Amino acid sequence: MAEEKARSGALPCLPDGAPGKPRGTRYKEQYGVIVVCPDEEAQKAVYEGLRAVCSSKLRVVVT
Structure with missing residues (x-):
């Protein structure tokens, strides 16, 4: 079943205790x-x- 999900493009389940x-x-x-x-x-x-001109929080990002 896990292989079937992997082939369909679904993301794997998160491990127990992972933040959500x-x-x-x-x-x-x-x-x-x-x-x-x-x-x-x-x-x-x-x-x-x-x-x-705006009061919103601005962030600079470089990729």
Whole structure:
């Protein structure tokens, strides 16, 4: 049965004791926007522009 799930693309079961979705009301939905920039300078400009016009939490990510 496990082989059947693996072939169907299903994820394997988590081991016992693995963290999962927080219990109770600790979980809340979050919404985000990703802007793909051509270079670091453009990323800085977008970040500074967003910082100037919104009060949302901003995060810089490099991949």
